[in-house]
Amino acid sequence: MSTPRELAATHWDLVVVGGGNAALCAAIEAAEQGASVVILEGAPEPYRGGNSRHTRNFRCMHHAPLSVLTDAYEEDEYYDDLLRVTKGETDEHLARMTIRASEECLPWMEAHGVRFQPSLSGTLSLSRTNAFFLGGGKALVNAYYNTAEDLGIRVAYEAQVTHVAMNGTRFEAVEADIGGEHVTIAGRAVVLASGGFQGDIEWLARAWGPAARNFLIRGTPYNKGVVLKDMLDQGAESVGDPTQCHAVAIDGRAPKFDGGIATRLDCVPFSVVVNNMGERFYDEGEDVWPKRYAIWGRLVAAQPEQVAYSVIDAKSIDLFMPSLYPPETADTIEGLGQKLGIPGTVFRNTVEAFNAACQPGTFSHNALDGLSTSGIAPEKTNWARPLDTPPFYGYSLRPGVTFTYLGLKVDDGARVSGTTGLFDNVWCAGEMMAGSILGQGYLAGFGMTIGTVFGRKAGQGVAAYLNGNHNNAR
Amino acid sequence: MPAEAMDVALQTSPHDLGLGTTGEARRQIEVCNACRYCEGFCAVFPAITQQKVFTDGDVTQLANLCHNCRGCFYSCQYTAPHEFALNLPKALAEERAESWERFAWPGVFGGLFQRHGVAVAAALIAALAAMFAVVSAARPAGGDGFYAYLSHAGMVAIFAPAFLLPVLAIAIGLRRYWAHVGGAPVTWRALVDAFGSAGRMKNLAGGQGQGCNFEKGDRYSNARRHCHQSVMYGFLLCFASTSSATLLHYVFGLEAPYDFISLPKLLGVPGGLLLVAGGIGLAVLKTRADPALSAARLWGGEMAFVLLLVATGLTGLLLYAATGTAAVPALLAVHLGAVLTLFLLAPYSKMVHGFYRLAALTRDAQLRQTR
Numbered sequence: 048m049s050t051p052r053e054l055a056a057t058h059w060d061l062v063v064v065g066g067g068n069a070a071l072c073a074a075i076e077a078a079e080q081g082a083s084v085v086i087l088e089g090a091p092e093p094y095r096g097g098n099s100r101h102t103r104n105f106r107c108m109h110h111a112p113l114s115v116l117t118d119a120y121e122e123d124e125y126y127d128d129l130l131r132v133t134k135g136e137t138d139e140h141l142a143r144m145t146i147r148a149s150e151e152c153l154p155w156m157e158a159h160g161v162r163f164q165p166s167l168s169g170t171l172s173l174s175r176t177n178a179f180f181l182g183g184g185k186a187l188v189n190a191y192y193n194t195a196e197d198l199g200i201r202v203a204y205e206a207q208v209t210h211v212a213m214n215g216t217r218f219e220a221v222e223a224d225i226g227g228e229h230v231t232i233a234g235r236a237v238v239l240a241s242g243g244f245q246g247d248i249e250w251l252a253r254a255w256g257p258a259a260r261n262f263l264i265r266g267t268p269y270n271k272g273v274v275l276k277d278m279l280d281q282g283a284e285s286v287g288d289p290t291q292c293h294a295v296a297i298d299g300r301a302p303k304f305d306g307g308i309a310t311r312l313d314c315v316p317f318s319v320v321v322n323n324m325g326e327r328f329y330d331e332g333e334d335v336w337p338k339r340y341a342i343w344g345r346l347v348a349a350q351p352e353q354v355a356y357s358v359i360d361a362k363s364i365d366l367f368m369p370s371l372y373p374p375e376t377a378d379t380i381e382g383l384g385q386k387l388g389i390p391g392t393v394f395r396n397t398v399e400a401f402n403a404a405c406q407p408g409t410f411s412h413n414a415l416d417g418l419s420t421s422g423i424a425p426e427k428t429n430w431a432r433p434l435d436t437p438p439f440y441g442y443s444l445r446p447g448v449t450f451t452y453l454g455l456k457v458d459d460g461a462r463v464s465g466t467t468g469l470f471d472n473v474w475c476a477g478e479m480m481a482g483s484i485l486g487q488g489y490l491a492g493f494g495m496t497i498g499t500v501f502g503r504k505a506g507q508g509v510a511a512y513l514n515g516n517h518n519n520a521r
Numbered sequence: 522m523p524a525e526a527m528d529v530a531l532q533t534s535p536h537d538l539g540l541g542t543t544g545e546a547r548r549q550i551e552v553c554n555a556c557r558y559c560e561g562f563c564a565v566f567p568a569i570t571q572q573k574v575f576t577d578g579d580v581t582q583l584a585n586l587c588h589n590c591r592g593c594f595y596s597c598q599y600t601a602p603h604e605f606a607l608n609l610p611k612a613l614a615e616e617r618a619e620s621w622e623r624f625a626w627p628g629v630f631g632g633l634f635q636r637h638g639v640a641v642a643a644a645l646i647a648a649l650a651a652m653f654a655v656v657s658a659a660r661p662a663g664g665d666g667f668y669a670y671l672s673h674a675g676m677v678a679i680f681a682p683a684f685l686l687p688v689l690a691i692a693i694g695l696r697r698y699w700a701h702v703g704g705a706p707v708t709w710r711a712l713v714d715a716f717g718s719a720g721r722m723k724n725l726a727g728g729q730g731q732g733c734n735f736e737k738g739d740r741y742s743n744a745r746r747h748c749h750q751s752v753m754y755g756f757l758l759c760f761a762s763t764s765s766a767t768l769l770h771y772v773f774g775l776e777a778p779y780d781f782i783s784l785p786k787l788l789g790v791p792g793g794l795l796l797v798a799g800g801i802g803l804a805v806l807k808t809r810a811d812p813a814l815s816a817a818r819l820w821g822g823e824m825a826f827v828l829l830l831v832a833t834g835l836t837g838l839l840l841y842a843a844t845g846t847a848a849v850p851a852l853l854a855v856h857l858g859a860v861l862t863l864f865l866l867a868p869y870s871k872m873v874h875g876f877y878r879l880a881a882l883t884r885d886a887q888l889r890q891t892r
Contacts, residue, residue: 091602093600101598162731164561164728179561180558181561181596182558182561182562182593182596183596184558185597185598186558186595189595189739192739193739193740300534302605305603307598307599308558309535309552309556309605311555365527369551369554370532371535371552371555
């Protein structure tokens with residue numbers, strides 16, 4: 048390890064701000080072209096990698112079976128999947144370019160130590176579209192840090208970049224607090240890959256309103272948007288809507304920060320979901336859970352105190368993925384309401400009305416079974432079975448934010464735009480620019496695709512710039 | 522576990538620290554089951570995903586299926602300082618060791634030699650002293666080779682009980698294990714599967730042949746797997762050597778000493794070399810691995826056991842090399858002392874892990890074959 052002063056004494060070819068997937072891809076690409084590279088990772092070493100630590104797969108276009116991926120997954124189908132979740136909030140040119148580039152990324156990832164495995168149990172629907180990392184995202188991050196070490200890339204942990212020093216359209220240095228020392232680290236180029244701002248609750252509250260203080264931050268707590276704000280203040284062009292983020296409904300007892308995948312709750316389609324006044328507010332059976340999963344973060348965020356309760360009975364307790372926390376249980380609906388903290392009789396009335404509205408039919412837990420309610424609002428359009436078999440079980444739900452979409456505008460080569468055009472030597476990759484492509488909603492594995500594609504492009508662009516053939520970089 | 526039997530009262534919260542050894546392992550297994558990123562590493566994770574709640578027997582079975590390869594630890598997003606503080610290799614190692622203590626017969630020896638390298642050394646010294654006494658005091662009137670120092674009848678009198686009693690003790694422990702984990706009658710198919718896994722040390726291969734995260738932090742390596750193979754096959758060859766000598770003696774009337782071109786030597790010499798080389802390798806790797814990813818209090822006992830294996834192989838080789846010299850009586854006493862210690866401690870030392878591992882692999886094969 049180098050001391051902060053040693054790092055500051057060097058004039059680096061490339062300074063990489065951030066230490067997740069996109070940052071590492073950029074650093075590796077540039078170092079392989081001979082650049083001297085330093086990575087400034089804000090988190091301490093055990094938490095390195097940002098949200099990449101919590102990811103598990105990579106969505107990849109392919110014309111034929113590729114590595115662990117089956118069949119083919121072509122550009123148009125991939126783009127249609129993206130359009131469906133973003134409802135058109137995407138930059139088609141950048142999106143299609145990202146999709147096309149994803150195919151060549153997979154072999155590159157394997158060549159740099161990433162190991163893939165067939166789809167995990169319970170996610171078989173993704174075996175064609177998504178390649179899963181053996182051991183998950185932290186194993187990918189470890190592989191890239193080992194590659195970086197072998198390439199002679201220097202890494203500083205707990206290195207919080209506070210300011211990007213620009214001279215007009217040129218980057219000159221970053222200011223950073225590293226291990227309690229304030230230093231200036233100069234370089235010929237910079238790649239900004241330090242994520243969104245979900246770790247800054249005050250910023251979230253400014254964007255969302257006070258409700259955001261009740262959100263759980265499912266992703267890394269180290270993405271506080273310091274560099275993002277600094278660049279926006281200095282005239283970098285922005286993309287994305289500050290109120291848009293990847294937010295899902297997770298177990299309400301999950302940690303305030305960094306709960307990750309395990310906080311998922313899959314019981315909603317088989318349940319009755321009520322708010323803290325005991326009232327239903329949305330069709331729990333709209334579609335199978337992976338498809339509807341991402342909308343429930345916003346639904347719960349709109350409820351009083353940003354909390355909801357998913358209630359099932361003994362018929363359904365074994366129908367969904369294991370939960371991280373044990374459910375609350377009681378032999379009566381009133382008793383369960385007391386344990387969950389839902390006062391009064393509204394909850395019981397809601398359940399009785401729901402039970403009375405359930406229609407006869409055949410229940411099927413692994414298909415849209417059309418078993419729906421009649422005569423209540425909102426209706427439940429699938430898997431509607433009365434809650435009549437004690438014990439009753441309840442899980443609390445809260446919005447869990449993984450990352451925010453407000454970011455910097457980049458071109459095809461990942462170069463950042465200022466008010467008067469592209470900056471000379473500033474690139475950006477990963478969640479910090481993902482809002483260009485992912486304007487709203489979320490597509491499983493697409494964050495890693497954006498990070499890998501733009502990280503690599505940034506690194507290649509830097510290398511070309513350093514070698515003086517800038518115009519060929521794109 | 523059938524769906525109707527799911528008992529959510531068994532489930533814990535990830536924040537419930539201080540639940541005791543089995544409870545802590547259960548807490549961590551539950552987090553793994555909600556995450557599942559490690560499914561491709563070894564047999565433990567696919568086994569976890571087959572259930573939603575875990576009885577004490579389930580936890581013990583998973584613990585004995587774990588080979589402490591540590592792939593899951595280095596990939597885990599929930600290790601300390603995260604508040605879930607997962608360290609599954611350690612939690613399962615603790616549960617595993619405690620289960621061997623619970624199942625040990627007689628129970629009074631349960632944890633003694635697992636935990637205390639000093640106790641292993643003391644047992645060795647006692648056995649050496651006994652062997653020196655026997656070799657020097659009870660020298661027979663005739664006999665060739667080492668039978669000139671200790672008669673065949675004398676050896677049988679010492680080693681038959683020293684072999685059979687530990688086998689009985691281990692068998693009793695395994696029966697207790699099998700009842701605890703709810704094992705079904707053993708089928709030939711399950712045994713073939715289990716021995717196949719053990720023979721290739723499949724669960725130390727990292728799922729894709731890249732090996733473990735044992736001694737090089739988060740980088741993979743097959744060193745531990747290869748050293749372990751060397752020790753296992755070396756030990757089995759040595760055991761086959763002794764068995765073949767017994768057969769030659771009783772069935773064919775051919776008594777030791779044997780020529781180099783003879784079954785006991787052709788099996789024993791390579792076996793001894795593999796045992797010594799692999800054992801030294803394992804001992805060195807053990808000094809490089811992070812002790813916090815295992816049951817740290819067992820480190821001394823495990824190291825002493827590995828060194829005892831090395832000593833057994835090495836003294837056997839030296840004894841053969843010294844054939845016909847004046848060093849034979851002393852080396853014979855040392856070698857027999859080491860063998861005696863190894864056998865007698867087998868049910869109460871790290872040696873027992875092989876038997877429980879095979880039982881766990883067999884149970885795992887049963888469960889996979891019936892679903």
